[in-house]
Amino acid sequence: MTATTADSTSRAARILSRPATINGLTVPNRIAMAPMTRQFSPGGIPGADVASYYSRRAAAGVGLIVTEGTYVGHDSAGQSDRIPRFHGEEQLAGWAKVAADVHAAGGTIVPQLWHIGMVREQGQPPYADAPAVGPSGLRLDGTEGTGKAMTQRDVDEVIGAFAEAAAAAERIGFDGVELHGAHGYLIDQFLWAGTNRRTDVYGGDPVARAKFAEEIVAAVRETVSPSFPVIFRYSQWKQEAYSAKLAETPEELEAILAPLAAAGVDAFHASTRRYWVPEFDGSDLNLAGWTKKLTGKPVITVGSVGLDGDFIKAFQGEGSQVKGIDDLLDRLETEEVDLIAVGRALLQDPQWAAKVLGDRFEELKPYDVAALQSLS
Numbered sequence: 170m171t172a173t174t175a176d177s178t179s180r181a182a183r184i185l186s187r188p189a190t191i192n193g194l195t196v197p198n199r200i201a202m203a204p205m206t207r208q209f210s211p212g213g214i215p216g217a218d219v220a221s222y223y224s225r226r227a228a229a230g231v232g233l234i235v236t237e238g239t240y241v242g243h244d245s246a247g248q249s250d251r252i253p254r255f256h257g258e259e260q261l262a263g264w265a266k267v268a269a270d271v272h273a274a275g276g277t278i279v280p281q282l283w284h285i286g287m288v289r290e291q292g293q294p295p296y297a298d299a300p301a302v303g304p305s306g307l308r309l310d311g312t313e314g315t316g317k318a319m320t321q322r323d324v325d326e327v328i329g330a331f332a333e334a335a336a337a338a339e340r341i342g343f344d345g346v347e348l349h350g351a352h353g354y355l356i357d358q359f360l361w362a363g364t365n366r367r368t369d370v371y372g373g374d375p376v377a378r379a380k381f382a383e384e385i386v387a388a389v390r391e392t393v394s395p396s397f398p399v400i401f402r403y404s405q406w407k408q409e410a411y412s413a414k415l416a417e418t419p420e421e422l423e424a425i426l427a428p429l430a431a432a433g434v435d436a437f438h439a440s441t442r443r444y445w446v447p448e449f450d451g452s453d454l455n456l457a458g459w460t461k462k463l464t465g466k467p468v469i470t471v472g473s474v475g476l477d478g479d480f481i482k483a484f485q486g487e488g489s490q491v492k493g494i495d496d497l498l499d500r501l502e503t504e505e506v507d508l509i510a511v512g513r514a515l516l517q518d519p520q521w522a523a524k525v526l527g528d529r530f531e532e533l534k535p536y537d538v539a540a541l542q543s544l545s
């Protein structure tokens with residue numbers, strides 16, 4: 170890691186230990202766990218090992234856990250029977266235990282609600298016969314594949330599935346929800362012109378492309394209590410299209426985000442690969458910083474926190490070395506961003522938050538892809 174002085178490490182504890190507010194929720198500090206798919210939930214049911222995986226990190230000081238993406242109750246939502254579902258009696262009972270254990274450990278937790286859209290390969294469980302669906306039946310590379318363009322009925326069903334999942338989250342004891350609008354999955358397929366060629370109300374300019382997301386937010390907002398936090402995660406980049414952009418300018422970004430904020434988003438989670446990269450020319454603000462400036466909402470930043478290489482390296486089988494976070498603390502101190510989400514560093518080391526909050530930076534570990542193999 171880069172050299173860290175005693176002064177700057179105590180600064181870390183001071184800055185990160187402050188509580189944060191998202192609507193009715195008080196997060197005990199500024200450290201969030203980024204959502205990370207693990208595929209350790211056979212039958213879509215998160216078991217005792219998943220509960221202890223999350224609660225171990227809460228006990229070590231993670232203030233807000235955003236769970237791995239979990240499928241909403243729509244036949245085409247997912248493609249793996251080992252990824253947890255957020256519908257069904259046993260699945261929700263598993264999730265209720267996860268939430269209770271995280272609370273007992275002193276943390277807060279929101280599920281990340283997910284529909285993968287055209288990323289789905291047909292013929293996979295849990296609903297092998299369901300087609301892949303998306304705004305225009307296009308895959309992220311622009312090809313048609315075997316999916317179908319969603320009808321208004323499909324749109325209504327998916328919106329209903331997100332609202333039902335959010336209601337379930339509140340009912341079984343979660344502290345809020347995060348809607349997965351990032352990385353080229355269904356909601357993002359509507360947001361992005363590359364996959365949305367619709368000529369109805371859901372396609373066209375950025376405001377029209379945001380309408381599907383806006384309707385999901387509004388339906389969720391209507392279903393849950395007014396104080397129940399709704400977080401919206403989005404990204405410029407897409408799976409298999411890392412240089413793709415939703416918005417080329419702050420004005421385009423505002424056109425997309427303003428209707429979502431108005432529909433009831435309480436905080437945005439702006440997913441980037443490296444938090445230190447400025448988003449638009451002429452300003453040092455990163456994507457989260459721009460999001461806060463444009464919407465006035467609290468923001469979570471993410472991307473290589475505590476590590477020197479981004480997560481694409483991880484998918485290519487490469488590890489990353491430890492990197493200092495002084496520049497990130499600056500962004501928190503100036504209130505450019507409100508929370509930091511930590512992905513691989515926390516996957517590697519359940520004690521990451523305890524070490525950072527306890528000024529034990531010298532104990533941080535590099536990220537090794539072997540960490541993906543277990544739920545330690």
Ligand SMILES: Cc1cc2nc3c(=O)[nH]c(=O)nc-3n(C[C@H](O)[C@H](O)[C@H](O)COP(=O)(O)O)c2cc1C
Pocket residue numbers: 203204205206207237238281349351352402440441442471472473474476479480483510511512513514541
């Ligand atoms: C193994 C793995 C699984 C991931 N799964 C998800 C996911 O389910 N939902 C999501 O929004 N992002 C997912 N991501 C992206 C992370 O949330 C995060 O944005 C990314 O890893 C960058 O943070 P990091 O550099 O701290 O790892 C995943 C990343 C990894 C490494």
